[in-house]
Amino acid sequence: MTWKIVVGLARLAIDLLLVWMLFGRPGKRGLAKVLNDGRIEFAPDRIGLYGYLLAFVYVIGMAGRALAQRHSGFGDYISPAVSGMIALYILISIPGTVVAAEDGLEAVFWFRKNKRIRWHDIEEIETERESKLFSIVAITGVDGTRIVHSWLLADLPRLMLEIQRHCGEDLPAEFPRQSLEAP
Numbered sequence: 001m002t003w004k005i006v007v008g009l010a011r012l013a014i015d016l017l018l019v020w021m022l023f024g025r026p027g028k029r030g031l032a033k034v035l036n037d038g039r040i041e042f043a044p045d046r047i048g049l050y051g052y053l054l055a056f057v058y059v060i061g062m063a064g065r066a067l068a069q070r071h072s073g074f075g076d077y078i079s080p081a082v083s084g085m086i087a088l089y090i091l092i093s094i095p096g097t098v099v100a101a102e103d104g105l106e107a108v109f110w111f112r113k114n115k116r117i118r119w120h121d122i123e124e125i126e127t128e129r130e131s132k133l134f135s136i137v138a139i140t141g142v143d144g145t146r147i148v149h150s151w152l153l154a155d156l157p158r159l160m161l162e163i164q165r166h167c168g169e170d171l172p173a174e175f176p177r178q179s180l181e182a183p
Helices: 002-023 046-068 074-092 156-170
Strands: 040-042 097-100 104-108 115-118 122-129 135-141 146-149
Touching: 002 046, 040 156, 046 074, 097 156, 104 146, 115 135, 115 146, 122 156, 135 156
Parallel strands: none
Antiparallel strands: 040 097, 097 104, 104 115, 122 135, 135 146
């Protein structure tokens, strides 16, 4: 009985830690990093990345526990298969590092194809401020390529300044011209 309480409290602590790592720290994402070659890197928050890793290990553990039990039919393999697909989605959904260079924007990902938009090919910039805590900027190119700066990445105001600097007068009238406050 006591052991079940200890295990339950440990799982609750891991769940709360995971939620805090992924969602509980908006506004503490740090500054963009200026690289030696003049590019500016907007990297994901390190603690948020650890949160993705913890979520991946947690879901793989759930799949492992489900596989370790006795199996009498095909239906018993559905839960581990779904857990495996969720773990794959977690890896694919890790936000990429957005890099602003002289020729355009690039999103560099770990487990999927990188994206690139040249400055003169930017067709649309969507600024969504869902709340004071979470803000998203989506930049769409002429060919439909979309680079997203989410709340987990560093220094949104600096990215907006880079967009203003490179796109200049091509920006729409509703583009925020004043300095943005960090979320």
